[in-house]
Amino acid sequence: MVEDTVDTFFENYQPESFFDEMFTAPGEVRSHYKDLLSRFQGMSHEEFCRKRALADTSFLTQGITFTVYNDDQGTERIFPFDLIPRIIPADEWAHLERGLEQRIRALNLFLHDIYHEQRILKEKVIPAEYVLSAAHFRKEFMGFNVPRDIYIHICGTDLIRDKDGNYLVLEDNGRCPSGVSYVLENRVAMKRVFPRLFASHAVRPVDDYAQNLLNLLRYIAPDSRRDPTVVLLTPGIYNSAYYEHSYLARSMGIEIVEGRDLVVQNDEVFMKTTKGLKPVDVIYRRIDDDFLDPQVFRPDSCLGVPGIVQAYRRGKVSLANSIGTGVADDKVMYYFVPRMIRFYLGEEPILPNVQTYLSSEEKDRSYILDHLDQLVVKAANESGGYGMLIGTQASQAEIEKFRELIQANPRNYIAQPVISLSRSPSYVDNAAEGGNLQGRHIDLRPYILYGEKITILPGGLTRVAMKKGSLVVNSSQGGGSKDTWVLEE
Amino acid sequence: MLSRAADCLYWMSRYIERAENNARILEVNQQLMLDFEQSEATVRQHWAPIINSLEEHELFHKFYAEADGESVVEFVTFEQKNPNSIFSCLSRARENARSVREQISSEMWEHLNELYLFIRSKGARELFHASSYQFFKHILQGSFQFIGITDATMTHGEGWQFIQLGKFLERADRTSRILDVKYHILLPSGERVGGNVDTVQWMAVLRSCSALEAYTKLYVGQIAPWKVAEFLIMNDSFPRALRHCIHRLDFALHSISGVSEDRFSNEAERLGGKLRGELDYTRIGEVFQAGLHQYLDRFQKRLSEINDATQEIYCEIPPPEQRQSQSQSQSQGGGSQAQGQSQSVGSAKR
Incomplete structure (x- = not known):
């Protein structure tokens, strides 16, 4: 039946006055979405819904869920997944990559500087009191040299597009950015549900993320350790991102440990195994600084490991990300990132900030x-x-x-x-008016790995504000996600 | 392997085995009750021992006044406040599995997760009301499939041995309890030992261990109390018999340590080996002389000692108290704050 195809939804689709990722005007599709549109045109509404149910069931049975809070039934929900992918053309992505690389270099130079010479403060590029008063500035680490001089190894930088489609940086997450497992699982689900769609698009793969992450973690191992033991430190299964911790540990083939699995003896870190204590060299920690070591930070923390900070200081164990990176997440510091780029790199920022x-x-x-x-x-x-x-x-x-x-x-x-974020066509249940495909606001969180070299996962997590008109994309506030395709040249 | 991981695999396995055995006991006894006239006294005499054998007497009577079919089945199947109900066992098995996702295969995880989603679903209740037989069968098959998937998809290494250890220890414990139920069930007045009702009850014991067919083949149809006990205690090749379970448990312990089976390197191996030797060289007459109930009671205590020794050797980790609330409230850049449910992982010492 003709009136039953998705095509008819697209016919009614209204980009309105926003920057729409897929259409320039009603019925005017952007060139990099042309193939996608024609593929969806051949599909019945019924088939689309079947594919949608298939994807949801696959997430649920695999346990790709987050815990619903304040619910003593322990209900777990899947992160809503929208089947219409977001597509980024190659040249656009190249621009983003250059901008993100520039930014993470500047942030790392900034962190080195404020924990050492503090040139940027002495030369009054940034007023000193802003840094020294920052909640996550760790003055205990003044003069400390982190392994390989890298502070932020794993960074998630949130990008948005304004009404003209310009990409702007909204914030940097330089502590424990989460969400990358959804990028990888979304891709697996899409391939399962729409195998033919991938054959017709040259989409850059994302599957080497875990390997790149492991290479990075091995690269920062304390000197002279040839075959370092790398572990992932999680707060435990009740943490909302536990699924991701487990997923990444499995993908890298490393142990996932809790604080109580680790013990420090003579400033060396060990894990407790059935065969006794085994030394640990590198820790990808998904625990904030505050909880890391009750002897140094919050004394009431029982998630951390007593003595681990001393082991880190003595260079016996490496941590990713380093301690003290939270100062770069401070939204006041964000304001100064363009100045950091000019100061340390002598370049103009490629990706502008939002006016602040x-x-x-x-x-x-x-x-x-x-x-x-x-x-x-x-x-x-x-x-x-x-x-x-x-x-x-x-x-x-x-x-x-x-x-x-x-x-x-x-x-x-x-x-x-208030920036009116760009919109992407998204499937809407029970749409009384406006049809089943409606524009929803989105953002983009690319994942940047800084090891021997800088590698950026092609695409990243596209989050969708599922509520009509909403600008809040966070999963804790009812956001969903989409697969993000970066096309080959 | 991490001590905590070993602990989680062990308990995951125990809880699944426990859920399976609960399902079978309930199914068999529901069927059995159909054969009797349902006077109030017979009903009470029948169901109360089942609660007693599970050592849940006190907890049960917090919720229900009378042990009749409906209340016992509800309590052992769906009651969330009963830590050993089928519902709780599957939840805890799944929670343990979730902590060691990287140790088990995706197939194992997905199967267990589906079983967990099933028991929580409305569909589970609906199936239960439509046909409790079908419902229990679903649980049993879920467990059998899990065991098969585990054998077929997981490396038979250290982690797998901890799963075997948990499974056979739990199974031995359950078989001994099922056998003990018969001790608690009183014969209706006027019935004699070896009479019709007595025989039907002993058959139910065998069916509760999926053992009726195997027994019948071996003893060619005669259902006699000492023979049933002999079969369920002394048989070395029936998979639910105590002796078989202890053989497998002993083998798992030695596979974990790598020490040959004719010696011991730790307390768990010493206790396991001793129990194995005794089962190998005891006659059923001696068991009855000591008293079947007393023998089974002592057997359960010894399993519990093996459990404690194993935990101490391989799994000693600080208790998880307090940790939960903080692990929920850890912020994750751009993620969300959490406060969740409270169920402890792992170490229920029973």
Whole structure:
């Protein structure tokens, strides 16, 4: 039946006034989506729904789920997956790659600098108090040399596109960025569900991520260890990202350990095995600094390993990411990244920041306070969509609450104009009006590995705000994801 | 292998075996009750011993006043507050498996996960009400398939041996309890030992161990108490008989340590080997002389000693208390905050 094909949904599809990833105008498809469109045109609605159910079941039975919080039934849900992929042409990706590489180089030079000479502070490129007052600045590590001089080994940088389609950097995650397992599993699911679609597109593969990650971890092993033992340190199965920890450990063929599996003796780290203690050389830790070592950071932490920081200081064990990288995640520091790029690399930033106002600067603050109803306000050290005000959607009471927060602690807040993120056609259940395919706002989190060389996973995680009109893509706030295709030249 | 991983594999295996045995006991006894006149007294006499043999008497009576078919079956099948219900066993098996996803094959994980999703689903209740026989059969087959998948897809290395160890220890324990149920079931007044009702009850014991066919072949049809006991205790090749289970348990222990079977290198091996030797050289007459119930009781205590020794040698790790709340609230850049359910992993010492 003609009226039953997906094509008819695309016929009704409205890009509206946003930057749409697939269409320039109603019915006008972008060239790199042409093949995709024609493939979907041959498919019935029924077949599409069947494929969708197939993908969902496969996620559920494989246990690719996250725990639903505040639910004592222990309910687990799958991360909503949208079957319409996001496609990035080769030249566009090359541009992103150059920009991301430039950025991670600058961030690493910055981290080295602030834990050593502090040139950037002495030359007043960044006001010193911003760095020294940062919540995640670890002054205990002043003068410490990290293995191979790399601080952020694994980075997830969030990108968005504005109404003209320009890519902008929204934030850098230089501590324990999560989500990469969804990139890999989404691809597996798509190949299972749409085998023929891949044959017609030259999509760059993502399967070597785990191998690259393992190479990186081996590369940073303490000197002279030829065949280092690498482990992944997880907070445990109740952590929302546990599936990912387990997935990555399995893909690399390394042990996944909890803090209680490790013990430090004479500044050496060991894991407890059925055959006694076995030395550990490199730890990919998915535990924040604060919980890593109760002797150094939070004394009440029982997730960490007493003495591990001392072992790290003595160069007996390597950690990825290094301790103290959180300062680069600080949203106030984000403001200064373009200056870092100019200062350390003598280059102009390839990927611009979103226009940002610092409420600790008097001029910016008065602008922020006068325009709260038009801005997004963010706390400097929160993530996951928490501690945030979207002024255009907020009530007067919420705005007043943030006004007080900002005035009480200006260092802790920044503000940005509301960016109407680009949209991508996404399948919508029970669509009373507008059809089953509607535009939904998306972002992109590429994953950057910094080892012997810098490798960037082609594509990354495209997150989708599944609610109509919503700009919040975080999984904790009802976001979903899409497979992301980077095309070969 | 990590001590914690060994512990998780061991308990995963025990819980699956426990779920399977619970399902069989319930199924057999439901069938059995169809053969009797359902006076209140017979019903109570029948179901109460089952609860007793599972050592859940106290917990059961917190929820239910009377041990009738419905309450016992509900308690042993779906009751989430019963840590050894089929529901809880499958949840805990799956939780242990989740902690060692990298040790087991994807096929094992997906199968166990599906079984877990099934028991939590509305479909499980629906099937149970439509035909409890079909429901229990589904659980039994789920367990059999898991054992088969484990054999066919996992390297038969150290981790696999811990799975065998857990399976045979749990199975020996369950068989001994099933046999013990008969001790607790009183014959209705007027019935004599060796009479019709007595025979039917002994047949139920055999069926609860999937042993009726094997027994009948060996003893050509005669159902006699001492022969049933002899078969379930002394047979060395029937997979659920105590002696067979202890042989396999002993072999698993020695495979783990790499020490030959004629000596011991640790306390678990010493206890296992001693029990094995005794089973090899005991006559059923001696068991009855000591008293079947007393013998089985002592047997269960010795299994528990082997369990404790194994845990101490291979799995000693600090208790997981407190850890859970922090592991949930760890932030993950751009991820989310968590507070979840509370179920402890692993070490239920029974």
